[in-house]
Amino acid sequence: GENVEQHPSTLSVQEGDSAVIKCTYSDSASNYFPWYKQELGKGPQLIIDIRSNVGEKKDQRIAVTLNKTAKHFSLHITETQPEDSAVYFCAAPEPAGANNLFFGTGTRLTVIP
Amino acid sequence: NAGVTQTPKFQVLKTGQSMTLQCAQDMNHEYMSWYRQDPGMGLRLIHYSVGAGITDQGEVPNGYNVSRSTTEDFPLRLLSAAPSQTSVYFCASSFLLAGGNEQFFGPGTRLTVL
Numbered sequence: 001g002e003n004v005e006q007h008p009s010t011l012s013v014q015e016g017d018s019a020v021i022k023c024t025y026s027d028s029a030s031n032y033f034p035w036y037k038q039e040l041g042k043g044p045q046l047i048i049d050i051r052s053n054v055g056e057k058k059d060q061r062i063a064v065t066l067n068k069t070a071k072h073f074s075l076h077i078t079e080t081q082p083e084d085s086a087v088y089f090c091a092a093p094e095p096a097g098a099n100n101l102f103f104g105t106g107t108r109l110t111v112i113p
Numbered sequence: 114n115a116g117v118t119q120t121p122k123f124q125v126l127k128t129g130q131s132m133t134l135q136c137a138q139d140m141n142h143e144y145m146s147w148y149r150q151d152p153g154m155g156l157r158l159i160h161y162s163v164g165a166g167i168t169d170q171g172e173v174p175n176g177y178n179v180s181r182s183t184t185e186d187f188p189l190r191l192l193s194a195a196p197s198q199t200s201v202y203f204c205a206s207s208f209l210l211a212g213g214n215e216q217f218f219g220p221g222t223r224l225t226v227l
């Protein structure tokens with residue numbers, strides 16, 4: 001199956017600064033890379049995803065970049081706000097298996113007001 | 114739309130007891146799955162289904178059973194609970210799409226096995 005590694009495990013930034021979370025994956029056949037945000041006591045929620053036919057995707061303050069050659073993708077959050085504080089997970093699919101996802105171990109982001 | 118619903122929200126079991134975690138979705142999604150979330154380990158896939166009557170194992174299936182008799186429901190059964198099954202369990206669903214698709218998660222069930 002897919003092996004997804006995520007760094008860092010914790011990240012603290014000042015409000016207004018940028019945050020970057022990085023993930024690597026093992027299976028070069030993977031073509032879909034989502035990022036989920038999990039707030040305390042809730043289920044994960046998709047915030048952005050990218051498919052391998054593009055190298056970057058943006059949605060307001062959030063962007064994801066993908067380097068298929070190096071097999072890594074990153075989440076970029078600009079102008080961070082206190083409500084961005086949460087746990088973020090990257091994931092990659094099992095290429096031959098339905099919609100199954102393999103998740104990274106998560107990054108706890110704290111935005112300091 | 115209620116989305117993905119899970120019951121109960123919290124449960125405490127004694128070792129050896131059995132129970133069923135309920136999951137339902139009202140989005141007509143073909144794909145449903147169960148994950149467990151443990152500290153420092155992310156989410157790991159237990160079982161999944163690509164349609165009514167079809168189920169298969171994920172990464173960590175031992176000690177769990179599933180069935181899918183309708184599109185809407187996907188219950189997870191613990192046959193004989195063990196302390197190692199103490200975890201937070203999430204159900205998720207999505208439309209099937211080659212390569213992967215957005216999964217919608219339920220609010221989770223926090224299970225403690227004593």
